[in-house]
Amino acid sequence: MSGGGERTAGEKTAAKSTTGQESGQESGPEAGSGQQAGGDRLWSVDEHLADVLAAVRPLAPLELQLLDAQGCVLTEDVTVPAALPPFDNSSMDGYAVRVADVKGASEEFPAVLTVVGEAAAGAGAPPAVGPGEAVRIMTGAPLPPGAEAVVPVEWTDGGTGGGPATAMTPATPAPDGGFGEVRVHRPAAAGAHVRTRGSDVRAGEIALTAGTVLGPPQIGLLAAIGRATVAVRPRPRVVVLSTGSELVPPGETLADGQIHDSNSYVLAACVRDAGAIPYRAGAVGDDPDVLRAALEDQLVRADAVVTSGGVSVGAYDVVKEALSGLSGEEGSVAFRRLAMQPGKPQGFGKVGPDRVPLFALPGNPVSAYVSFELFVRPALRALMGLRPSSDRATVRAVLERDIASSPRGRRQYLRGRYADGRVTPTGGAGSHLVKALADADALIVLPEDTTSVAAGTEVDVVLLDGRAPLD
Numbered sequence: 001m002s003g004g005g006e007r008t009a010g011e012k013t014a015a016k017s018t019t020g021q022e023s024g025q026e027s028g029p030e031a032g033s034g035q036q037a038g039g040d041r042l043w044s045v046d047e048h049l050a051d052v053l054a055a056v057r058p059l060a061p062l063e064l065q066l067l068d069a070q071g072c073v074l075t076e077d078v079t080v081p082a083a084l085p086p087f088d089n090s091s092m093d094g095y096a097v098r099v100a101d102v103k104g105a106s107e108e109f110p111a112v113l114t115v116v117g118e119a120a121a122g123a124g125a126p127p128a129v130g131p132g133e134a135v136r137i138m139t140g141a142p143l144p145p146g147a148e149a150v151v152p153v154e155w156t157d158g159g160t161g162g163g164p165a166t167a168m169t170p171a172t173p174a175p176d177g178g179f180g181e182v183r184v185h186r187p188a189a190a191g192a193h194v195r196t197r198g199s200d201v202r203a204g205e206i207a208l209t210a211g212t213v214l215g216p217p218q219i220g221l222l223a224a225i226g227r228a229t230v231a232v233r234p235r236p237r238v239v240v241l242s243t244g245s246e247l248v249p250p251g252e253t254l255a256d257g258q259i260h261d262s263n264s265y266v267l268a269a270c271v272r273d274a275g276a277i278p279y280r281a282g283a284v285g286d287d288p289d290v291l292r293a294a295l296e297d298q299l300v301r302a303d304a305v306v307t308s309g310g311v312s313v314g315a316y317d318v319v320k321e322a323l324s325g326l327s328g329e330e331g332s333v334a335f336r337r338l339a340m341q342p343g344k345p346q347g348f349g350k351v352g353p354d355r356v357p358l359f360a361l362p363g364n365p366v367s368a369y370v371s372f373e374l375f376v377r378p379a380l381r382a383l384m385g386l387r388p389s390s391d392r393a394t395v396r397a398v399l400e401r402d403i404a405s406s407p408r409g410r411r412q413y414l415r416g417r418y419a420d421g422r423v424t425p426t427g428g429a430g431s432h433l434v435k436a437l438a439d440a441d442a443l444i445v446l447p448e449d450t451t452s453v454a455a456g457t458e459v460d461v462v463l464l465d466g467r468a469p470l471d
């Protein structure tokens with residue numbers, strides 16, 4: 001990547017952006033900048049999100065091991081190769097019997113059967129049950145030939161000659177070398193306590209259709225039908241880079257004017273929380289060449305890049321400086337101001353020959369977090385083939401406290417705690433307030449035309465803790 005350039009690539013193609021008219025991989029903010037298209041105007045949250053989503057496409061499918069595919073979207077219809085269960089088997093520990101032999105049996109007049117052997121799960125082919133015979137059988141063991149039903153051990157004397165048994169005895173052969181006798185106290189209908197071959201799913205049926213999100217039960221089904229790998233949209237690999245010469249990693253001592261880098265941590269955690277794979281590349285100083293070099297290094301393993309800081313109007317706004325002038329193979333990144341608080345300055349585009357989506361988020365910690373929630377999280381879901389916006393519920397809630405002011409013309413996302421239909425703001429509007437953010441589990445959304453809200457009013461609240469379904 002090279003830097004500089006008098007006019008940004010984004011500015012040159014500004015007219016293509018934002019309204020969603022352009023479809024396909026190359027549309028969206030990659031191709032435009034609000035400053036050029038609409039003067040110094042503010043872009044709405046919805047416009048920006050629409051542009052971001054118009055520019056991202058689901059990742060190409062990959063064949064993954066089952067557990068690596070958890071949470072991913074299946075891209076194939078999976079057919080059942082062989083019936084499940086693969087053979088008739090017992091659902092109880094007890095005795096495999098013929099129905100006629102136990103007809104009318106009771107505790108007072110038990111059916112006395114000769115036990116001719118044992119069927120245990122995984123122990124190979126069981127012996128056959130002839131007239132007047134029974135086979136000891138354990139849960140999951142194949143039903144012996146000739147047997148029509150299983151009587152649970154509790155309906156028998158367990159071969160002890162005493163009263164009703166509570167469990168199978170561990171020892172099987174009787175002293176005479178046989179298995180002895182069992183007294184059955186109740187009749188059993190044909191098929192009683194037998195799980196028939198194919199009763200779960202038959203060979204040739206569709207087990208799971210393309211588009212299914214693989215949760216634990218779906219992964220269990222795939223394993224049960226013998227699949228070791230499946231084709232899914234993979235989790236995006238997301239490089240997280242924070243910028244700022246004042247940043248020091250947590251664990252190191254601060255010199256004058258330094259602060260700890262929290263954004264690369266919160267953003268990497270957000271990436272993971274969204275179901276993607278974070279690569280936290282740490283912090284780079286305010287040097288555009290160093291940032292470009294770091295990005296070039298990281299791009300080989302990235303399906304998306306998230307940077308924080310350096311996007312406003314300061315003298316050392318390194319991300320803007322490094323990425324505004326990209327062209328050709330380098331891709332392009334457009335910077336714009338959004339009608340929201342926090343999160344006003346934003347950059348978005350695609351970089352490198354593979355056109356990897358890049359989100360340049362503002363550096364204020366709360367701004368970076370809220371920007372991720374609103375724009376990056378939906379985009380990562382889109383890369384995974386998931387519905388972008390459906391995993392965060394928005395509910396109405398009664399405000400517990402007055403909100404004295406909200407900037408006219410900007411949609412405000414205040415932090416709050418939600419419980420039982422009520423929401424309480426945590427801290428104020430300052431986008432440096434990380435403790436208040438950590439205390440929150442919701443974002444209180446105040447529309448652009450709202451300048452204050454009295455306690456008792458109903459407001460929109462975005463729940464942050466993933467209470468809504470994931471697909």
Ligand SMILES: Nc1nc2c(c(=O)[nH]1)N[C@H]1C(S)=C(S)[C@@H](COP(=O)(O)OP(=O)(O)OC[C@H]3O[C@@H](n4cnc5c(N)ncnc54)[C@H](O)[C@@H]3O)O[C@H]1N2
Nearest residue numbers: 242244260261262263264309310311312344362363364367
């Ligand atoms: N004259 C103007 N100044 C600012 C404007 C404006 O419109 N005119 N916008 C303000 C808004 S709103 C925001 S948001 C910030 C965004 O600035 P940058 O994206 O350039 O971010 P920085 O200047 O690099 O940092 C801002 C702030 O956040 C701290 N920071 C940065 N990175 C981290 C990190 N990784 N971990 C923890 N804290 C971080 C940084 O030290 C600054 O305090 O611009 C306003 N200014």
Ligand code: MOO
Nearest residue numbers: 342343344367431
């Ligand atoms: O928009 Mo900044 O993100 O208000 O703090």
